[in-house]
Amino acid sequence: MNAKKMDHLATGVIYTLVATVILILIAILGYILFNGVPDISWHFLTSAAQSFSAGGGIRDQLFNSLYLLVLTIIVSLPIGLGAGIYLSEYASDNWFTDLIRTSVEVLSSLPSVVVGLFGYLLFVIKLNLGFSILSGAIALTFFNLPLLTRNIEESLRSVPNLQREAGMSLGLSNWKTTTKIILPAALPGILTGLILSAGRIFGEAAALIYTAGQSAPTVDYSNWNIFSATSFLNPMRPAETLAVHIWKVNTESVTPDAHAISSASSAVLIIVILLFNLGARFLGNKLYKKITATK
């Protein structure tokens, strides 16, 4: 076989493989959206779930998912930022930092159900936090932290060393150079990673079943006192998220329209995650252009 034919053949194989990946993605997305979108309505998004009768919505679950996401990011971002900055800007390469990196990698490959059960034993039972948004947020932090740390470290590392030398040569301290020069330059990458990890958090179910719980008590959206038991902001209340709701509706629901609810909920979940992904790209690009002022 001559070089030209070989090249054609290889190109053909590669295109086929790429097409397979895209087709699988389109098939799944198409199936979920095609089945779910017709059942999404304003009423569905804004009314409470029903246990026995048809016509229930996902208002509380949707809010819980978003609230849990915000809490998780509030807990995990400072830790991830600190660890990432340490690994990228301060740590020298030795057995200790190797150990940290290996631990981070092992942590990132833990099955989420294991994280969930661990969270159940430690936070829910031992620390007496009960099934609560807080327990869920801490469990999701365990789940989220490895990738977030890795992403922040990589984003910081990708800033050329010349920038650090420039800062140093002007008499700036390592801390000033890191926070005022390196971090802003790495911000688009960090933001993209953060939003993508938000997508993962939003879709997570297994780690939450045992930590945030499976019940969505009725909450009062006009009660802004976070210590009040009925407040929607109370982090100590159990909170079923959208992903957990989908799992529950499919396994044990007795409502007659369970199928429609699960389809529509899945579609909402996918749409939100798609929005996160597109938003990450858009914001990342925009921020990069703004910071470097290259139009």
Add this chain to the structure above:
Amino acid sequence: MKEYNLTDSYITDITEKKALTTKNLQVYYGDNHAIFDANLSFPRYKITALIGASGCGKSTFLRCLNRMNDKVARVDGEINYRDVNINSPKINVYEVRKHIGMVFQRPNPFAKSIRENITFALKNAGITKKADLEERLEQSLRSAALWDEVKDDLNKSALALSGGQQQRLCIARSIAMRPDILLLDEPASALDPISTSKIEETLKILSKDYSIVIVTHNLQQASRISDYTAFLHLGHIIEYNSTVNVFTNPKMQATEDYVSGNFG
């Protein structure tokens, strides 16, 4: 490569006022001894060039002078600046670098506006009055021969400038700090001939107010702009003399071979 006697050297003791003096300076990268016993005095308000083949240690030596080798290499010996040994561990290196600035081989402006590139370190050093900042901004950009080209675009990104402009911005950024000494590590090697000649003109003018040490692999450049030249070979300073003498009347065989192109 020809073998030379590395312990043999010809080093003039300069008669002018000294900006910086090194005494028995040694540099080690791990077990690798990179600079041997460097004793050199840099004259005030003059340009001193460090020349030598790739890997001879000229950049390593330069980077010792404002402690940029901290954490990279071990540096023993003394570097005396205003009667203080700045190579001592007790010295505040950030303060040292405010007095001894540095410009690097590849232009490295911050991903900020032209204005902020200059003012950022100034603000950090405690200069906060707007009028002072503006004055230093204009003055440093004028000194670096960049003002006329950028005065209408001060809020634009520094990354939108050409390579030569970026390098002059880096020089402006360094001199805005009003250092005593300016160290330049092959500042023109990544630039085209026109930008190079602009940088050279700039340095020539700056040498009235600044002591400049420049590493270069371009012999013409060294002979064009410098007053003194040190020739390094395999980590040893082989010859140090006025530039005219180094190029027209070298005392050491290695120097003669290097400047006449018979080296290696």
